[in-house]
Amino acid sequence: MEQIMRNFFLFLSNNKPLTKAAKKYGFRFGASRFVAGVDINGAAEKIKELNAKGFDVTVDHLGEFIDNEDEARQSAQECIQAIKVIAEKELNAQLSLKLTSLGMDISYELVMENMRKILQAGTEYGVIITIDMEDYQRTEQTLTIFKSLRQEFDNLGTVLQAYLYRVEEDLDALDSYNPYLRLVKGAYKESEKVAFPNKQDVDDNYKKIIKKNLLNENYTAVATHDDSIIAYTKELEKAHDIPRDQFEFQMLYGIRIELQERLVDEGYKVRVYMPYGDDWFGYNMRRLAERPANVAFVLKGIFKK
Ligand code: FDA
Known part of the structure; x- marks a missing residue:
């Protein structure tokens, strides 16, 4: 049953008419639970x-x-505005973005033009930018764009997804870019041809790439709410004397807040990923797919408005 719900929410997350309708009708259905x-x-x-x-x-x-x-x-322009607000208000914040929001599906020239403007603003105002990783059909192009821009800009990172069979190769290929990498399990509905279908395999692969990236001495953001992965990262820290300024934990806004606080109390760097804006539908559907129990929040949102 849980798998059916998961597939249902992932199907919804990609639905363009529903996404447009959600923008038009505003913040609804528990959106404020996950969106700032x-x-x-x-x-x-x-x-x-x-x-x-x-x-x-x-x-x-x-x-x-x-x-x-x-x-x-x-x-x-919204991204550039965010960079300026971060600088003007002296916030301790970076910016994450998706290349398909900047025209990657329209043309290479357009997405590169937009990215260069954003990265120039980031350089000027001292803000780091991370390119989120989207679905598999866009993995190759995202990495190509990352590598190209990384040669021009220092303030750029990206994301690798542990559920992909190709992830270790990608990690190796990025090593020479001295990358700022966020490692995640992966949030999209992918075919068994390209991604591990079983959670245990994803978790094992996740541990493998965390270890490899840390031992390669690259900055590593471990972005998960999974206790066992967090415990594993702490074990690596101890076993290999990994300095705390070489890694951080990242979690999504509104999810496992007590765990986030506990890690800060223990002296770890914890970064909260905070989405904002009116295009919240796909993002929220992926959060429901990760944990269908979150539907309770959605139902409350429908009645509360
Ligand atoms: P897992 O799904 O195994 O969950 C472990 C435990 O965490 C669960 O048992 C539950 O207790 C809790 N939990 C997890 N999700 C929850 C939720 N939605 N609500 C409540 N509790 C929940 N993906 C991607 O493909 N590209 C990207 O760029 C990013 N970026 C990104 C940034 C950050 C900061 C995070 C934390 C995650 C991403 N992701 C992502 C999403 C990621 O791929 C993955 O889908 C989610 O983090 C859920 O997986 P976990 O690692 O948390 O483990």
């Missing part, structure tokens, strides 16, 4: 609160699978 606000100023207040509690933050202007050039340019 509709604009960067709303999100900035929440960042300040989290910073005061000892958390670092990465903000994500929600948006994906954009097929219209004006919207892609608008999305780039």
Whole structure:
């Protein structure tokens, strides 16, 4: 049953008419459980609160699978605006973004133009940018763009997904870029041809790439809410004397808050991934797919408005 629910929510996450309708009808269905606000100023207040509690933050202007050039340019402007607000308000925050929100599905030239503008602003204002990893059909292009831009800009990181069979090869190929890498399990519905179907295999592969990246002495963001992966990372830290400034934990806004606080109390760097914006539907459906029990929040949201 859980697998059926999971597939159902992943199917919804990719549904364009529903995504458009959700934008039009505003913040609904428990969106505020996982999304910080509709604009960067709303999100900035929440960042300040989290910073005061000892958390670092990465903000994500929600948006994906954009097929219209004006919207892609608008999305780039939103990212630049976020960078300026982070600097002006002296927030301890980075920016995460998705290449499909900046025109990757429209043209290579457009996404590169948008990314260069954002990275220039990031350089000017001292803000690090991470390219989120999207579904498998976009993995190769995302990595190609990352590698190309990484040669021009220092303030750029990206994400690798442990559920992909190819992930270890990708990790090896990125090693010479001295990358700032966020490692995750992977959130999209992928075929067994490209991704491990079983959770245990994903977890094992996840541990393997965390260990490899740390021992390669690359900066590693372990982005998970999974106790056993967090415990494993702490064991690696002890066994290999990994300095605490070489890694951080990352978790999603609104998920396992007590665990986030406990890690800060233990002296670990914890970064909260905070999405904002009106394009919240796909993001929220993926959170429901990860944990269908979250449907309870959605139902409450429907009745509360
Ligand atoms: P897992 O799903 O095994 O969950 C472990 C435990 O965490 C669960 O038992 C539950 O207790 C709790 N939990 C997990 N998800 C929850 C939820 N939604 N609500 C409540 N509790 C939950 N993916 C991707 O493909 N590309 C990307 O760029 C990113 N970026 C990213 C950034 C950050 C900061 C995080 C934390 C995650 C991502 N992800 C991602 C998502 C990632 O791939 C993965 O889908 C989720 O993190 C869930 O997997 P866990 O590692 O948490 O483990």
